[in-house]
Amino acid sequence: MELRHLRYFVAVVEEQSFTKAAERLFIAQPPLSRQIQNLEQELGTQLFERGSRPLQTTAAGHFFYQHATKLLANAEEIKSMTQRVGSTDRVVRIGFVSSLLYGLLPRIIYFYRQQYPQLKVEVLEISTKDQIQALKEGKIDVGFGRLRISDPAVRRILLREERLSIAVRNSHPLSQHQQGIFLADIADESQFFYPTTSKPNFSNQVQALYSEHGLAPKYTQEVRDIQVALGLVAAGEGICIVPESASKVQMPHVSYIPLMDADAISPIFLAMRGLEPSDDIRALFGCIYQIYDLEGVKYDREAVRHFF
Missing domain, CATH: 3.40.190.10 (Periplasmic binding protein-like II)
Structure with missing residues (x-):
């Protein structure tokens, strides 16, 4: 006896019709009828009252239905639990x-x-x-x-590609350029590059951007990470190029100005x-x-x- 036999039987009982059960199971009626006959032969007893309309189970059939539904429910629970246990290692x-x-x-x-x-x-x-x-x-x-x-x-x-911005202290003259600014306008400013992790890194990316524009910032200092860089900007020690998303960091006294160069990404x-x-x-x-x-x-x- 297989689980599919139980599913076939339960469908026939609940639909009270071989035709409707076949439609529910997406199979043809003759194979379904044969499967139920094979099941009765295996059990050695009749499960349905022949000739009843709508189709009714015998006493043995009713007993078998009650336990078949429990077995199917247990099988689904076991399947679900096994999948969850197996997925814990993913x-x-x-x-x-x-x-x-x-x-x-x-x-x-x-x-x-x-x-x-x-x-x-x-x-x-x-x-x-x-x-x-x-x-x-x-x-x-x-x-x-x-x-x-x-x-x-x-x-x-x-x-995707993210635009770059300049982080400056609110009191810095550059903070007046809220609409945007170009690399050429900041090359002479004291700047913080980050991070100090193994090269290449974002610092190299910013330096390469300057080089592509034929520029070389005069006063630079490399710091550990973006948090340190922004802290020094807030202290009025210089400016820093950051990804546009960094503007969400609401650090006191720091403003963010878009870089207008097309390749400042x-x-x-x-x-x-x-x-x-x-x-x-x-x-x-x-x-x-x-x-x-x-x-x-x-x-x-x-x-x-x-x-x-």
Whole structure:
């Protein structure tokens, strides 16, 4: 006796008709009738009153129905519990660079957790460069970063491009340019570059942007991270180039001014191992683009369709 036989029998009892039960089960009526006959032969007893309209069970059939429904319910519960137990070992480890915490990444991770509660999601702050090795060693499954670092074992997907801004103290003369400012206008200012993590990093990205414009900032200091840089800006020690999303950091006495140069952008990449992505990673992509759609963030939809 198989579970499908129990499902067939229960459907016939509840529909009180072989025809309606066959429609409910999406099978033809003759095979259904044969399955019920085989079941009766196996049990050695008649389960339905022949010729009754609507179809009625015998006493043995009624007894069998009561226990069949319990067995089917138990089978579904066992299936569900087994899936939950099996899923507890499913872990997705996400690496990220700290500046992304000011943007949409926290919302994406929260949404991912809410949509897939069976997954254990772990997040680790790790530089873009170190993410590559961490991916190859299996320490993380995906990495969110800002640098174009190529490796044959790693696949990199451009998620979007974020504009850059200048962080200045409110009393700084540059704070009057709220509509925007160009790199050439700030090259002579004292500036803080960050972070001091292994190169290449965001500091290199900013320096490269200056070089592409034929500029070289005269007074620079490298600091540990964006928080230190913004603190020094608030102290009136200089200015700092930051991603546009950093403007959400409401630090006293600090203003954010858009950089107007067309190429003043910072790309946001997702890196993953070069193998076919797992269903869990595909689900993460789905969450990313749902948040982007909700926020009206532009991204390459053709690239998304190609990936999926």
